[in-house]
Amino acid sequence: xxxxxxxxxxxxxxxxxxxxxxxxxxxxxxxxxxxxxxxxxxxxxxxxxxxxxxxxxxxxxxxxxxxxxxxxxxxxxxxxxxxxxxxxxxxxxxxxxxxxxxxxxxxxxxxxxxxxxxxxxxxxxxxxxxxxxxxxxxxxxxxxxxx
Amino acid sequence: xxxxxxxxxxxxxxxxxxxxxxxxxxxxxxxxxxxxxxxxxxxxxxxxxxxxxxxxxxxxxxxxxxxxxxxxxxx
Numbered sequence: 001x002x003x004x005x006x007x008x009x010x011x012x013x014x015x016x017x018x019x020x021x022x023x024x025x026x027x028x029x030x031x032x033x034x035x036x037x038x039x040x041x042x043x044x045x046x047x048x049x050x051x052x053x054x055x056x057x058x059x060x061x062x063x064x065x066x067x068x069x070x071x072x073x074x075x076x077x078x079x080x081x082x083x084x085x086x087x088x089x090x091x092x093x094x095x096x097x098x099x100x101x102x103x104x105x106x107x108x109x110x111x112x113x114x115x116x117x118x119x120x121x122x123x124x125x126x127x128x129x130x131x132x133x134x135x136x137x138x139x140x141x142x143x144x145x146x147x
Numbered sequence: 148x149x150x151x152x153x154x155x156x157x158x159x160x161x162x163x164x165x166x167x168x169x170x171x172x173x174x175x176x177x178x179x180x181x182x183x184x185x186x187x188x189x190x191x192x193x194x195x196x197x198x199x200x201x202x203x204x205x206x207x208x209x210x211x212x213x214x215x216x217x218x219x220x221x222x
Contacts, residue, residue, distance in 0.1 A: 001193050013187050051193060066183050087148035092179030097186040109149035110156035117150075117172065122180050129172040130151045134164070137203070137215045147148065 001049050008032075008042040009051050013064055017098070020081045022061040022069035050141055062145065066093030078102030087147075088131050095119045168212040178206055 001009075011031060015023035023031075029039045040059050047054045053063035061069040063086050068074075074085040076094040078101070085091035088106065095102040104117045109132075118125040140147045150172065151157045157169060170178075181202045185191055196215050203213045 006192060010189060010191055013191070014189065017187050049193070066179070066186065088150045089148050089175060089179055090183070092176045093183030093186070096180040096183040099184070106150055108152045108156055110151055110160035113152060115150055115152075119176060122176065124172050124176045127171065127173050128153075130154065130157060130169050131148070131172055131175040132151055132157045132160075132167060132169045133148050133212075134161075134167040136167070136211070137213045 001046070001051065005042055005045050005049070005051075008039065009046050012043070012046075012052065012061070016061075016064050016067055016069075020083070022064065022067075025059050050144075053144055066090030066097055073106055075105045076102055077105075089133075092119060092124075096122070168208075168210075170208070174206065178203075178208070181206065 008028075012023060012028060015028060015031065025036045025039050025043070028034075029036045032039075036059070043052065043054055043059075043061070046052050052061060053065070054060070055062045055069075063069060066085055066089070068084040068086045068090070070084065072084045072086060074088060074091040076083045076085050076091050078095050079098045083094050085094050085104075091104045091106065101118070101120045103119065104115075106115045106117075107113060108115060115126075115129065117129065135142075135147045149160075151160065154169070157166075182199075200215050203209070203215070
């Protein structure tokens with residue numbers, strides 16, 4: 001990952017946090033005076049480097065981990081805004097990335113019972129919950145959306 | 148990567164599938180802060196696989212399940 005791609009990645013994340021949603025390719029290009037094709041080429045390299053995740057069939061972002069560009073079962077209220085996280089790990093990651101307290105709205109993957117977790121000073125208020133990961137770490141990026 | 152009410156719920160949800168790794172939510176929160184804490188820093192730089200592995204190891208996640216050996220270089 002060269003410096004230009006790191007800069008594009010950091011800009012993309014900055015725009016995501018600034019607006020509360022995934023930036024479009026045109027918004028990103030306009031911000032740096034580049035063409036959409038230039039941004040697309042950079043985003044594809046970043047996708048290949050696991051620095052962000054693109055949609056499979058459109059020129060859009062799918063993930064800027066821990067943030068999700070699409071609605072998910074993990075919603076996070078942090079920094080006066082609602083966000084979608086890609087998974088339970090990322091839900092806590094949004095509070096971590098923003099360096100704020102927050103709360104997570106999700107549900108038990110088994111029974112569907114709603115789960116609300118408040119995160120304050122980097123700690124959850126419900127210590128009885130469990131996190132389960134099915135895919136071993138070495139295979140997380142085989143199919144990151146499934147993971 | 149999901150949340151569950153209890154071990155019983157995990158077992159029921161898995162059914163015949165192989166079990167992965169389970170950690171308490173407090174450990175998950177700690178992991179998330181170590182892993183994602185620098186994610187929107189304006190001067191963010193990619194981490195190496197070794198750096199990522201060190202984060203997991205520092206939290207006691209050292210068994211084979213958490214071994215990143217196949218190429219987790221950035222996230």
